[in-house]
Each structure stands twice: as structure tokens, then as C-alpha cells.
Amino acid sequence: MLSAKSLFQEILDDDESFRLFCSIAASGEAQGGWENARIAALVPESERELAPKIARHGADEDKHGRIFNALIRKRGLEPVPVPLDTDYTMLLEKHGIGLAHDKLRSERPLTVRDIVTYLAHSRVTEQRASEQMELLRKHFADHPDVGRAVKVISNDENNHLAYCHEELLRFAHAGHGRAIQKTLRECALAEIRIYRDVSLAVMAHMGRVLGWPKARSAVLAVVIHAVYAWERFAGWRRMVSLEMPQRRNALGGPAAPAPEYA
Numbered sequence: 001m002l003s004a005k006s007l008f009q010e011i012l013d014d015d016e017s018f019r020l021f022c023s024i025a026a027s028g029e030a031q032g033g034w035e036n037a038r039i040a041a042l043v044p045e046s047e048r049e050l051a052p053k054i055a056r057h058g059a060d061e062d063k064h065g066r067i068f069n070a071l072i073r074k075r076g077l078e079p080v081p082v083p084l085d086t087d088y089t090m091l092l093e094k095h096g097i098g099l100a101h102d103k104l105r106s107e108r109p110l111t112v113r114d115i116v117t118y119l120a121h122s123r124v125t126e127q128r129a130s131e132q133m134e135l136l137r138k139h140f141a142d143h144p145d146v147g148r149a150v151k152v153i154s155n156d157e158n159n160h161l162a163y164c165h166e167e168l169l170r171f172a173h174a175g176h177g178r179a180i181q182k183t184l185r186e187c188a189l190a191e192i193r194i195y196r197d198v199s200l201a202v203m204a205h206m207g208r209v210l211g212w213p214k215a216r217s218a219v220l221a222v223v224i225h226a227v228y229a230w231e232r233f234a235g236w237r238r239m240v241s242l243e244m245p246q247r248r249n250a251l252g253g254p255a256a257p258a259p260e261y262a
Contacts, residue, residue: 004135008139010210012145012146015075017206018077019080020080020206021206022072026072027082028065029064029068030062033062033063037055037062038105039054040054044109044115047112056254057163060156060159063156066258067149067152071145071149085197097187112176113179116171116176119171120187123161124239129157130161134154134158152258162247162248163250165243169244188237188240196227196228204217207220
């Protein structure tokens with residue numbers, strides 16, 4: 001029977017699919033780490049108190065990239081180049097979601113509107129990350145190889161999502177509510193489309209690595225398109241709501257250390 005657990009188990013059990021999966025994840029996390037570090041450095045003077053939280057966000061993402069690379073090397077493997085059609089963060093930036101990398105490479109301070117855009121983008125993408133890691137945590141928290149990593153990363157992603165909710169609500173109360181809702185909706189609708197395309201690409205690459213029959217690949221493609229149809233109809237709304245989180249000041253302290261692997 002095809003299920004999320006059996007699918008991930010098959011990917012984890014095979015060295016080639018495992019290192020492709022972890023390489024894709026590590027690349028995306030490292031990119032997120034760089035983006036947040038640059039945003040923290042360019043925060044406008046009026047929002048300098050936010051800079052340490054953005055830096056903590058970036059440190060967490062960078063840590064996640066190191067964790068995925070450590071999981072690869074623990075098996076005696078090396079990371080592989082990430083296929084362009086699976087590069088989620090690059091495709092988001094290419095489609096204008098978040099802050100342009102040209103802007104982040106400059107030394108000109110960002111504006112408050114830039115920070116609002118960054119937080120809205122993060123609120124959408126962290127929703128996805130939190131849900132994905134909760135799924136992995138549900139099925140693999142006790143896995144001997146990836147269990148500790150899954151729990152650490154899942155907890156961090158939940159912190160990131162809580163932080164985005166809290167800070168966006170603060171900006172909404174300061175008069176940015178309309179801009180926030182507009183940006184959230186645009187980001188969510190673009191993200192679900194890009195996530196569909198990346199999911200199709202990842203499963204196509206995994207299918208070739210694992211030798212899946214065409215029928216199985218076709219079924220997975222149908223499932224991915226069905227998820228997208230639901231998200232396009234109604235599911236995107238979960239990505240744009242804002243509520244005060246139970247985890248307050250979730251990024252107010254230092255980043256938790258990464259688990260060590262022999």
C-alpha cells in the first residue's frame with residue numbers, strides 16, 4: 001500500500017535516494033541561512049531589535065543544512081548536485097517570492113516594507129516546513145539514523161512559524177495589516193504552485209533512482225496534482241491566517257546545538 005510513511009521509508013533505505021533527498025534539503029536550508037543572515041545585517045535602524053531574531057532564524061537554517069550533510073556522511077556518502085528543477089528556494093526567488101538576492105547582496109539597508117515582505121514570505125514557507133517536519137516526526141522520530149535530526153529540525157521549524165505569526169501581528173497592529181494580507185495571499189498562491197512543481201520533479205528523480213514502474217510514478221503525480229487542486233481551492237488559506245502563538249518570543253534566545261553524529 002502506498003503511503004507517506006512507506007514512500008519515505010523506501011527513500012531512506014536506499015543510499016542513492018537518501019543522499020539525493022538530504023542533498024536537496026541541505027541546499028535549501030543553507031540558502032535560507034544565507035538569506036536570513038543578509039537580512040539581519042541589513043535591517044533598517046527602526047527595526048534593529050528584530051535583527052537578533054532574524055540572525056537566529058538564519059543560524060537555525062544553516063544548522064539544518066549541516067545536519068542533512070552530516071546524515072549523508074554518516075553513511076559514508078557525499079552530497080550530490082541538486083537538480084535545478086528541485087531547487088525550491090531558487091524557484092521561489094526566481095518567481096519574485098521574498099526579497100531579491102540582488103537586494104540582499106547590496107549594502108543598502110532594507111526598508112520596513114522589505115521586512116514585512118520577508119516575514120510574510122517566511123510565514124508561508126515555514127508553514128510548509130513545519131507541516132513536512134511534523135509528518136516526518138510522526139513516522140520517524142524513533143528512527144535510528146534520522147530520528148534525532150527530525151525532532152531537532154521539527155522543533156526549530158515550529159519556532160520559526162511562531163516567530164513569523166508574532167512579528168507579523170506586531171506589524172499589523174502598527175498599520176501594515178493590508179500590505180501583510182496582500183503579500184501573504186500572493187506568496188501562498190505562488191508557493192503552492194512551486195511546491196507542486198518541485199514535488200513532481202523530486203518524485204521523478206526518485207523514481208529514476210529507485211526504478212519505480214511508470215504506473216507508480218503516474219499515481220504519485222496524480223496525488224501531487226490532487227493536493228495542489230485542494231490547496232488552490234481552499235488549502236492556501238491556512239498559510240495566510242495570523243494568530244498569536246503559544247510559543248512567544250520563540251527566537252529570543254540562542255540557537256539550539258545540532259546533534260552530533262559519529
